[in-house]
Amino acid sequence: MTKEIVNQETRDQLIKYIEGIENYEAEKQEIVERLKEIYDEAKSTGFDVKVIRKIVAERKKDPAKLEEEQYLLETYKDALKGVK
Amino acid sequence: MTKEIVNQETRDQLIKYIEGIENYEAEKQEIVERLKEIYDEAKSTGFDVKVIRKIVAERKKDPAKLEEEQYLLETYKDALKGVK
Amino acid sequence: MTKEIVNQETRDQLIKYIEGIENYEAEKQEIVERLKEIYDEAKSTGFDVKVIRKIVAERKKDPAKLEEEQYLLETYKDALKGVK
Amino acid sequence: MTKEIVNQETRDQLIKYIEGIENYEAEKQEIVERLKEIYDEAKSTGFDVKVIRKIVAERKKDPAKLEEEQYLLETYKDALKGVK
DNA sequence: TCAGATAAAATCGCGC
DNA sequence: GCGCGATTTTATCTGA
Numbered sequence: 001m002t003k004e005i006v007n008q009e010t011r012d013q014l015i016k017y018i019e020g021i022e023n024y025e026a027e028k029q030e031i032v033e034r035l036k037e038i039y040d041e042a043k044s045t046g047f048d049v050k051v052i053r054k055i056v057a058e059r060k061k062d063p064a065k066l067e068e069e070q071y072l073l074e075t076y077k078d079a080l081k082g083v084k
Numbered sequence: 085m086t087k088e089i090v091n092q093e094t095r096d097q098l099i100k101y102i103e104g105i106e107n108y109e110a111e112k113q114e115i116v117e118r119l120k121e122i123y124d125e126a127k128s129t130g131f132d133v134k135v136i137r138k139i140v141a142e143r144k145k146d147p148a149k150l151e152e153e154q155y156l157l158e159t160y161k162d163a164l165k166g167v168k
Numbered sequence: 169m170t171k172e173i174v175n176q177e178t179r180d181q182l183i184k185y186i187e188g189i190e191n192y193e194a195e196k197q198e199i200v201e202r203l204k205e206i207y208d209e210a211k212s213t214g215f216d217v218k219v220i221r222k223i224v225a226e227r228k229k230d231p232a233k234l235e236e237e238q239y240l241l242e243t244y245k246d247a248l249k250g251v252k
Numbered sequence: 253m254t255k256e257i258v259n260q261e262t263r264d265q266l267i268k269y270i271e272g273i274e275n276y277e278a279e280k281q282e283i284v285e286r287l288k289e290i291y292d293e294a295k296s297t298g299f300d301v302k303v304i305r306k307i308v309a310e311r312k313k314d315p316a317k318l319e320e321e322q323y324l325l326e327t328y329k330d331a332l333k334g335v336k
Numbered sequence: 337t338c339a340g341a342t343a344a345a346a347t348c349g350c351g352c
Numbered sequence: 353g354c355g356c357g358a359t360t361t362t363a364t365c366t367g368a
Binding site for chain 4: 011014015019022079081
Binding site for chain 2: 299307328332
């Protein structure tokens with residue numbers, strides 16, 4: 001593939017990939033819009049969207065956060081092991 | 085249990101929104117992974133992923149905007165002919 | 169500027185901007201290389217570069233983190249204020 | 253005070269590295285801000301910042317690589333002529 | 337060369 | 353409507 005698309009088969013592959021990508025991108029876009037709808041509804045119900053985003057982000061980060069803190073413990077210990 | 089700040093209905097609504105969001109986020113994540121798989125396969129087939137991304141981006145863009153941007157690019161480049 | 173670079177003055181401005189940008193980019197690049205040198209030296213001294221990065225990142229985040237936690241406190245309170 | 257894990261020399265080295273890093277990071281940050289100023293001024297003069305960025309990026313790139321990439325882009329685009 | 341981490345850039349949504 | 357801040361996406365870099 002360094003120089004050119006040599007044959008029909010390669011061309012078809014490229015088309016297949018692009019179409020696949022664009023299909024998934026479209027699906028993704030739909031989901032993004034659904035998410036937007038939820039946020040809009042929540043907002044119109046009186047909730048603060050920014051706050052909801054924050055909560056969701058926290059819940060997502062939580063497992064990572066535990067791991068992170070464990071890592072940091074190790075980190076500081078290692079940090080002061082230093083040179084041989 | 086702490087003092088009830090809000091009513092149960094409000095709490096339930098909030099929970100409903102958050103769960104809805106998290107479900108859609110999960111779906112979105114799956115799609116992102118599928119996209120990654122396509123790009124990986126394209127790469128392993130010999131295609132240049134970066135270029136494919138560029139193509140997809142261009143196809144998504146409004147043609148008028150795209151043309152305008154390309155025109156500006158040429159114009160600026162011309163203006164810089166021979167600089168440095 | 170919507171359609172073309174009309175005169176010499178505009179062209180000179182563009183050149184000036186580009187050159188300014190490239191100068192600063194070059195300076196930035198030097199600094200990035202100095203940073204790399206420090207990390208390399210630290211590594212050759214026996215420190216774990218990843219750990220040092222972590223420490224630096226933590227120190228940088230620290231003030232933000234306090235603020236973040238305060239914000240979260242408010243967040244959860246507000247979150248359950250909900251609808252009127 | 254906790255038990256001494258490492259010697260003072262090692263601690264001092266670590267501190268020296270971290271301070272060096274933070275100094276360079278601060279310098280880098282200044283430069284980034286200067287760059288932002290230039291882009292802002294260019295924008296207020298009527299230039300298209302995105303296009304300027306693209307120009308700078310292209311000028312930075314290895315000419316052979318750039319040409320190769322542009323060639324691939326054209327090739328792929330040709331392959332997709334008439335699709336969708 | 338590859339994946340995983342880091343940094344840069346573009347996009348989106350808000351408030352002024 | 354416009355900048356500004358936050359999110360997401362893209363590109364670069366490093367280590368395995």
